[in-house]
Amino acid sequence: MTDRPHYWQGTFVDDEEAARRLADLPAIAARALAEPLPAELVLNACRHLADALRTPDGPVRARLLTHLTDGGTAPQEAAAVLAEIAAAIDRPALERKLRRELGTPHPERLGRPDARETVFEAWAPVGLLVHIAPGNAAAVAPLSVVEGLLTGNLNVLKTSSADTALAQHLLAELAAADPGGALARRIVALRFPSARTDWLRLMCAPADAVAVWGGEDAVRSVAGLVPAGCRLVEWGHRISFAYLTRDAWSDGAALDALAADVCRFEQQACSSPQVVYLDTEDEKEAFAFAERFAAHLAAASAALPRPELEPAEHAEITTTELVARLEEHLGLTRVIAAEDGSWRILADTRPALAASPLNRSVWVKPLPRTSVMSVLRPMRRYLQTAAIGGSRADVARLAQAVIAAGVLRVTPVGGMLDSYQGEPHDGVYALQRYSRRVAVRTGPDFATTACLDDLAGPAAVPPAPTGPLLDKAGVQEQLRTLAPDHAHLFFRSGGSTGAPALSVFTNTDYDTQMRAAADGLLAAGFDPARDRAANLFYCGGMYGSFISFFSILERLNAGQLPIAAGPDHAATAEALVTYGATTVFGMPSYLWQLFHAEGDALRAYGGIRKVFYGGEHFTAEQRRVLTEEFGVEVIRSAAYGSTDLGPLGYQCTHAEGSVHHVLTGLHTLEILDPQADRPVPVGQPGRLVFTSRTRAGQRLERYQIGDLGRSVEGVCPCGSHTPRIELLGRYGDVVRVGTYFLNVRRFIAVAAEELGYRGELQLLLDGGDDRERVTVRLDARYAPDGPVARAAFLAAIPELASAADEGLLACTVETVPSAAFERTPTSGKLRTVIDRRQGAV
Secondary structure, eight states: OTTOOEEETTEEEOHHHHHHHHHTHHHHHHHHHTSOOOHHHHHHHHHHHHHHHTOTTOHHHHHHHHHHHHTTOOHHHHHHHHHHHHHHHSHHHHHHHHHHHHSSSOTTSOBOSSTTSOEEEEEEEOSEEEEEOOSSOTTHHHHHHHHHHHTTOEEEEEEOTTSOSHHHHHHHHHHHTOTTOTTGGGEEEEEOOTTOHHHHHHHHTTOSEEEEEEOHHHHHHHHTTSOTTOEEEEEEOOEEEEEEOHHHHTOHHHHHHHHHHHHGGGGOSTTSEEEEEESOSOHHHHHHHHHHHHHHHHHHHHTSOOOOOOHHHHHHHHHHHHHHHHHGGGTSEEEEEOTTSSOEEEEESOOSOOOOOOSSEEEEEEOOGGGHHHHHGGGGGGEEEEEEESOHHHHHHHHHHHHHHTOOEEEOTTOTTOOOTTOOBTTBOHHHHTEEEEEEEOOGGGTTOSBTHHHHSOOOOOOOOOSOOBOHHHHHHHHTTOOGGGOOEEEEOOOTTSSOOEEEEOHHHHHHHHHHHHHHHHHTTOOTTTOEEEEOSOOBTTBOHHHHHHHHHHHTTOEEEOOOOOSOHHHHHHHHHHTTOOEEEEOHHHHHHHHHHTHHHHHHHOOOOEEEEOSSOOOHHHHHHHHHHHOOOEEEESOEEETTTEEEEEOOTTOOTTEEEEOTTTEEEEEEOSSSSSBOOTTOOEEEEEEESSOSSOOOOSEEEEEEEEEEOSOOTTSOOSOEEEEEEEGGGEEEETTEEEEHHHHHHHHHHHHOOOSOEEEEEEOOSSOEEEEEEEETTTOOOHHHHHHHHHHHOHHHHHHHHTTSEEEEEEEEOGGGSOBOTTTOOBOSEEEOSTTOO
């Protein structure tokens, strides 16, 4: 495509078309920026491109390698460039960058930084962002555009006509990973010489920010084209140095590491050492060090191929070395160089910072630590990295000194060119430079709104992946190969539906999930500014509910009493009353026991206004009692979730029954036919299958968690466009007995509606020689006589009656004390179905 070198919003165009579109750039920018660009779309596309770049024989990688090698890049170097880009744009790396620089993986969403206030803040794009890329770093141009996309900008990139077409074609591949075209509409990548000032002027005139790489002359020439009020982001040339104390310059290993830094990348990086400072005033020590360091530099240089120098580079080296040799006669310098000219050391008695001619050329100068500020501060605009060698105390003190003088990075000797994910560049975070911090202040009507965007329209959610479904056994299998850096926090399930299983999270995963659940709790009507919460979930045994809600309430900046569920109901009630709890969190079965056992004290207190529950459900009769007898005003699900996936949904103040909004910021949901792996029609019941998009280490894709549900159509009365589902129970709620399918939820409903029953209910299934047995266990405190209850169940549940009439099963009702109900030992959750038949799991 040499005749169409420019990529413009999804299409490659020639010079004539690019010039025409540049003239219309202000109107193009207005149209593009009117459409928000969620960071989620960028993250998803980058992950797909990163995977493609790592596929050895993949077509995307092959095409991009060709653009590099055809431009003169050696195959090995070309592969290294693509590997560098793949690592930088992989989703975990970009999520970490977003969290570190902007505080959240969804910076564009207007959320509440303090849940006690109805103030919403977000990071908005600066608008039209121009990138003027350097010609000596192939990865810089596309990665700068990715940063611009993460912050929602319209990006106009200029690369040199002497560069390869990698940037244009890599960005085209990135845009192709977004089928909706939103990324393509935010990318313009032009390739032309800087002498074409008319194009530069057209690019910069409507810009809101211009990012420019290069030396002072390059920055100065662009600054003259930038309009007033436009943000100029300078990524200029910098100088770096090493600083060694006496202990360090006597350490052979330290000198080997320093020599390696000098030779890496031929000192072309801004973080390469151009000067070695010694903590001394003695000029003779500097000369002696240079002699000793020469052997280490020679060894490091010999291990690397000698580069071919451009004439200008060769001339600069020759001139610098010649001047230094002339000054030897004045006692100012000493030059030590390889016979073949592959490296050189320029020892100088004068401490002033000086740029080296690069290509394995390094100055050695004395600089006592007492003079660091006076010598280095005048050059503060140019300082970048200092590698400090010395004792721990030396490193601490000297780091303070060089940073005060203007240095931006301090590293160990031998690590000057190394970096870490999320590291600031030249003293700033790029994403903040490419963004604006915006705020919307609202009133009390928004108290239950966690994110203003949800009222404006549905959030962008990537489509569910294709491939096989994942079950709990598959999740456990993934844990066998989980890398240690992805295993920070271990939880075990309550075991209510089988043997307890392990779930593992990174601390970042956990934090993201807890913040999402906290937003859901706001929507459910929890008020962190006024409600005082008692956390009464079960704790211990690696069970996560208590810890999770402690974290959720902490992130809401709410007052809480971390009491935890326990057998001493009197002590718990006393704490609720003494410390003025207005809200309780816990399992319905435990909370029901507490309110029954300490009914007199809690009725007299009358201060519990809100009940948020999890893991189970309150019956209609239990809700009536809590409302009418105890004065509870709100009874709502605290969250819908699972131990493996974390929080999945939340209720709002308009939610009824088991209806929940889906946490689409964390997961993509599919609802599949109960008998086949295909989507069900909208509103029809099916299996809930989740894909988690925010988990490091594990890919929990198309995970069927064992729940049934259906989608709820339309916009919720609360105003949120977030999709809703109605939970219809677990697979285990439906059991086959005597050739009939029985649903435990139907028994619970009949008990409440026909018998006015307000207690817990448990089904026990037993085998027999002639027929199976179904026992309905009821709480003796609230249950009618067994025969009366049995008659009600048989009358209201036709399947039960038919099986009994046909002699396929025997049905009995037993009334027992509350303590007789079987519960999971970890969570205290009621086991609604206990299958004791031979072969049952």
